Amino acid sequence: MRTLTLIAAAALMFAVPAQAKMPWVKKAQELGHAEIKDCKACHVGMAKKGGELTERGKFLEDMKAKKKAAEVDLAWLKEYKGK
Secondary structure: OHHHHHHHHHHHHHHHHHHOOHHHHHHHHHOOOOOOOOHHHOEOOOOOOOOOEOHHHHHHHHHHHHOOOOOOOHHHHHHOOOO
C-alpha cells in the first residue's frame, strides 16, 4: 500500500509542471495565435526554467527584459515577426 501511495505522489509531482503553463497556450490562441499549439512554440523540448528557447521564446524573453517586466506578456506576440 505504501508503494502505491509513493507512485501516486510521484505521478502528481510530474504531472503538475507539465500542465503549469497550458493557460499560456490558451491565452496565446485567444489573442489570435492559432499556430501556438503547445509549449514547444516557445521552448525546445520540455519547458523548464532556464531551458533552451525557440526564436519566439527568445523574442518574448528579450521583450520582458527590454520592458523590465516581471512576467512575459503574450500580447507582445503581435510584434513578433518570425515564424
